[in-house]
Amino acid sequence: MVAYQSGFGHTAAVARSVVEGAKSVPGAEVTLIDVDTLPGPGPDRALPDAWMPLNEADAIIFGCPTYMGTVSAGFKRFMDHTGALWFTQAWKDKMAAGFTNAAGLSGDKLNTLVAMSLFAAQHSMVWVSQGVFMEEGGINRMGAWLGLMTQADNAPPEQTPPPEDHETARRFGRRVAEATARWVRGRA
Numbered sequence: 001m002v003a004y005q006s007g008f009g010h011t012a013a014v015a016r017s018v019v020e021g022a023k024s025v026p027g028a029e030v031t032l033i034d035v036d037t038l039p040g041p042g043p044d045r046a047l048p049d050a051w052m053p054l055n056e057a058d059a060i061i062f063g064c065p066t067y068m069g070t071v072s073a074g075f076k077r078f079m080d081h082t083g084a085l086w087f088t089q090a091w092k093d094k095m096a097a098g099f100t101n102a103a104g105l106s107g108d109k110l111n112t113l114v115a116m117s118l119f120a121a122q123h124s125m126v127w128v129s130q131g132v133f134m135e136e137g138g139i140n141r142m143g144a145w146l147g148l149m150t151q152a153d154n155a156p157p158e159q160t161p162p163p164e165d166h167e168t169a170r171r172f173g174r175r176v177a178e179a180t181a182r183w184v185r186g187r188a
Ligand SMILES: Cc1cc2nc3c(=O)[nH]c(=O)nc-3n(C[C@H](O)[C@H](O)[C@H](O)COP(=O)(O)O)c2cc1C
Pocket: 005, 006, 007, 008, 009, 010, 011, 012, 064, 065, 066, 067, 068, 069, 070, 101, 102, 103, 104, 105, 106, 107, 108, 152, 153
């Protein structure tokens, strides 16, 4: 499961590449959810049924743009809506990983990944690092390790981030799906 938020479509495009990579692993069933579409908790703090796919997933890859040096407000709203799930540790031992897209080469993206990984740790999830080595041609050109980082210019999402970032995203998605398959096999 890839759960993302995107204000202007760039992070959404990266999310689709992450899904593509994850789907390339035999047996992996991968779905994509825009967290802006998820309704918030009711008065009893319980979450509506739309959250079920997240609760049932073996892994959740989180993604959002970096806004003002941290997770976007939409993604933070999603994080805060998981309070009742945290209370019962409902996501304990699911695999987790994260990605962020921003305009700057640094853009303080690391802080976004730190926030996501702490969020996963609060849920007692098992964090998978980026794991795609830097290669000529721009693979992992951000030199990111905690999670996937991509960079988009001020142009439409069909043009940016560049193809090498999308290829890094596919490899990252594949890595998380492979790690999840190993984890699920080992648990069985
Ligand atoms: C409110 C706001 C804050 C932003 N803050 C940052 C930032 O801290 N660092 C950065 O590199 N880019 C920043 N940007 C640029 C976005 O990260 C960039 O445009 C990104 O591609 C947007 O992704 P999206 O299309 O998925 O929303 C900001 C953009 C907005 C709208």
